[in-house]
Amino acid sequence: MTRPVVEGGPAVVCLGETMAQIVPIDGLRLHETSACAFGVAGAESNVAISLSRLGTAAFWAGFVGDDPMGLRVLGELRRHGVVAKLARTMPGRRTGVYFKDPAPEGSDIYYYRSGSAATLMDGEYAERIVAVRPRWIHLTGVTPALSENCREAVISLIELAGDTGASVSFDVNYRPSLWPARDAAAQSLMAIADRCNVVFVGLDEAQTLWKSCTAGAVRDHLPSPDVVVVKDGGREAVAFRGGRRTAVPALPVDVVEPVGAGDAFAAGWIHGALVGLDEAGCLRLGHLLAGAAMTSLSDVADLPTAPAALIARAKHGNEWPGHGSPAEASPHP
DSSP states (O other): OOOOOOOSSOSEEEESOOEEEEEESSSOOTTTOSOEEEEEEOHHHHHHHHHHHHTOOEEEEOEEESSHHHHHHHHHHHHTTOBOTTOEEETTOOOOEEEEEOOTTOOEEEEEOTTOGGGGOOHHHHHHHHTTOOSEEEEETTHHHHOHHHHHHHHHHHHHHHHHTOEEEEEOOOOGGGSSOHHHHHHHHHHHHTTSSEEEEEHHHHHHHHOOOSHHHHHHHOOSSSEEEEEETTTEEEEEETTEEEEEEOOOOOOSOOTTHHHHHHHHHHHHHHTTOOHHHHHHHHHHHHHHHHTSSSSSOOOSSOHHHHHHHHHHOTTSTTTTSOTTOEEOO
């Protein structure tokens, strides 16, 4: 499924729903706090922001409502260096809102997104995205769960990308509350993931969806993608390319709040791939960004060091145990 690199156009387009976000600013829970911040967040825009901070030209594509929250979403993305010219404002529709109740063991999220503007994304919109000739398109499993229209947009975008040579990455990002049943999610997400070039999936969600208890079993469930990256929480991440398995352990971090770590990891991996890092380097860069995200209450943390320094750390791997060895690379049985 390897595709040629597309010349011209943005490096990466991230398609999805970005919502207004309400989160306590004092570290307290929602029922305890008297002060909240009004921000914006969405899995795909989190990836776009991190990519932009790393120096990759990133576009965000999605629909927002014709309301103050929609204006805030677009303004915030632009402030972070993300290009929003593909975004569409939908008259008479509202932007989704969610409240985050942060805790170190995992945040509770309360969504108010039913009937939001984002649910109207469709196949025609996918054509507009491909027309800008991106080199890479990033998607997540959140989008096809929002509506049948959105699922059509995702499928169409994958098909059209195949015609233009763009690579497509897909973060499974299983959100149980968005699906009518686990079996429906398992079938739909596997069908979409197996058509993409690069797939990111947490081992815990693969166990829930497909009863895959090992990283190798996940790869066996998804034989078609060029690369499957399986994230095992704070333990390690494993990349399968063809018949080769590369594992890199996660570095220890003091977790403040874990939401956004998966998006940061995906951004690190994608940027690493675009600048020519090998699988081990891409995994290390993903770990570095995910670790920074987990030490912040924000869904998208500031980079811990300058992008060039991060790339060097990821490339050489001096902070990792056994950095002189090939990152536990081995054939996949």
